[in-house]
Amino acid sequence: MNELSLFLPCAAGVEPLLATEVAAILQRPAQEVSAQRAGVAVQASWREVMLLNLHSRLAQRVLVRLRHGPYRSEDDIYALARDVPWEMWFGTRQTFKVDITAQRSPLKSLNFAALRVKDALVDRFRDREGERPSVEVRWPDARVHAHLTSEHLSLFIDTSGEPLFKRGWRADKGDAPLKETLAAAMLAACGYSQSLDGQPPCVTQGLPLYDPCCGSGTIAIEAAQIACGIAAGSQRYFGFEKLLPFESHVWEALRRQAIDAQHPPLAEIHGSDVAFRMVDFASQNAQRAGVEHAVHFRGGDALQRNPPIERPGVLLLNPPYGERIEAAGVAGRQRAIVEGEGDFFLRLAQHWREHYPGWTAWILTPDLKLPGRMRLKENRRVPLWNGPIECRLFRFQMR
Ligand SMILES: C[S@@+](CC[C@H](N)C(=O)[O-])C[C@H]1O[C@@H](n2cnc3c(N)ncnc32)[C@H](O)[C@@H]1O
Missing domain, CATH: 3.30.2130.30 (VC0802-like)
Known part of the structure; x- marks a missing residue:
């Protein structure tokens, strides 16, 4: 073995x-x-x-x-x-x-x-x-x-049993939740991953993170668990527990070690969504994930919300694509007047330029032409797949 x-x-x-x-x-x-x-x-x-x-x-x-x-x-x-x-x-x-x-x-x-x-x-x-x-x-x-x-x-x-994206904390799904593994891949791509040596989790040294279209809170909750050193699988069962080589005392020691390594959050995490129902889901999920003290959820339209903190941080989101879920709020109300959701992204870019100077924004989208639609120039693009949908994670620097 x-x-x-x-x-x-x-x-x-x-x-x-x-x-x-x-x-x-x-x-x-x-x-x-x-x-x-x-x-x-x-x-x-x-x-x-x-x-x-x-x-x-x-x-x-x-x-x-x-x-x-x-x-x-x-x-x-x-x-x-x-x-x-x-x-x-x-x-x-x-x-x-x-x-x-x-x-x-x-x-x-x-x-x-x-x-x-x-x-x-x-x-x-x-x-x-x-x-x-x-x-x-x-x-x-x-x-x-x-x-x-x-x-x-x-x-x-x-040895896993249920797939590992099932962390054991999700009670409320919302309409189009990201898989936890994809949210974690987005975080890892922007340098935000678990540190096993007690350092702040972000390579950019504990910068605040904000998802302004947070839905059920997957990105923010994954980030908060990372910030608190909470092991991804600490709240679930695994297939190996039923296999013959399983030794419960070895497993218990590993779990105990992981629990002892948890710490207060090393970075500030925020999420908001235009749908108050989703904010409720996200808060309940955060509670179940043991990070309600480390992540702050609020309602609000991404086109109107100002930064949740004064110093610049990282925006990370998978916005409404229109396939399963459409932009709501100001953009939604004006859909009848202004053709298409392209308007949402153009306005988002304008809002960020005005109110989020110094922030870095990462957006996951299947629309490979999104930078053009936002009239922004990306300085990085990471190919990722959302199930069968080919996506890009674009990075934009707000000046
Ligand atoms: C693709 S979902 C995000 C899913 C989320 N990452 C999760 O894991 O549950 C997009 C979210 O954007 C929200 N949304 C739509 N228009 C918005 C707006 N104008 N401002 C803020 N959020 C908006 C929707 O309510 C929805 O929850």
């Missing part, structure tokens, strides 16, 4: 940020962590598997790779899966589920390939123990992941 091959999947665009995060959590040199397509690979111990689940803000899951080999047919898949010592990870009294993903696989049916993995696993248990574990699709004790490329099959045991 000391030399496990891990793969941590993440959203496209996040790989280098996740590689940096993994190296920081494991306190390893960067060259020991390899950023690959859609994830990061690293060798680690079972204890480090728990540590990564507990602290990673960017990974979707922590998977342990149990087999990797070439295949040409479903029979090869069966043979590879039959050879894996599944009995080291779960027993016949536990339930399991097989998930499969593929990238350029020549096989006709992925469902059939997943079925062959399931058959192999069940046959192995039956041969060795005379019994087999049952399949449970919704709440399995163990999750097996199979990934097919054009020529290779990889088989993993999932």
Whole structure:
């Protein structure tokens, strides 16, 4: 259990940020962590598997790779899966589920390939123990992941269970919440990430952060947890707690260590939204996330609100795109008169120029032409994916 091959999947665009995060959590040199397509690979111990689940803000899951080999047919898949010592990870009294993903696989049916993995696993248990574990699709004790490329099959045991963006604090979703992992990627891209050495979390030395379209508060709450040193997974259960190698005293010690490392906020965080309903959601979420003392939510139109603090800081937001959610407030009321939401962004830029001199604004948007529409020139653009939607995180300096 000391030399496990891990793969941590993440959203496209996040790989280098996740590689940096993994190296920081494991306190390893960067060259020991390899950023690959859609994830990061690293060798680690079972204890480090728990540590990564507990602290990673960017990974979707922590998977342990149990087999990797070439295949040409479903029979090869069966043979590879039959050879894996599944009995080291779960027993016949536990339930399991097989998930499969593929990238350029020549096989006709992925469902059939997943079925062959399931058959192999069940046959192995039956041969060795005379019994087999049952399949449970919704709440399995163990999750097996199979990934097919054009020529290779990889088989993993999932140690996370529910995906890691589920931090355990979200009660109220609002209309178009960001995934916590994407909010964390936005924060990491602008230099705001967990510091494991007691330094302020922002590379810009604890600058205040403000999301003026905060919705359910995801960005501000993630930022506040970072500012307080609260581990991302400190409020949830993990899949590894049901796997056979689990030792509760090791896990409890890691959790205790993480709780002891929490501290008062090292940066000031603000959020506001034109919809008072969303401000309520955000406040309730902040309370559940243990950061109600570290983040200040208020109502208000982004086109009218002045900076929440005097000294310049960082604006970070995913504004209304119009696809799922439209600009409201002044821009919303004038929509009938002024064509389109472009007006919202132009006005936002004007408002920021006038009232936010010295601030740095980061906006996540699927509209690659947004800088032109705002008549602003970006000085950085980071490609990020919001689910299937390709986005850019643009950085603008307000002078
Ligand atoms: C895409 S959502 C943001 C989601 C948020 N990041 C979250 O995780 O829940 C955009 C938000 O902008 C708000 N909004 C729309 N027009 C606004 C305006 N003029 N001023 C401030 N907020 C506005 C909406 O109420 C909505 O909550």
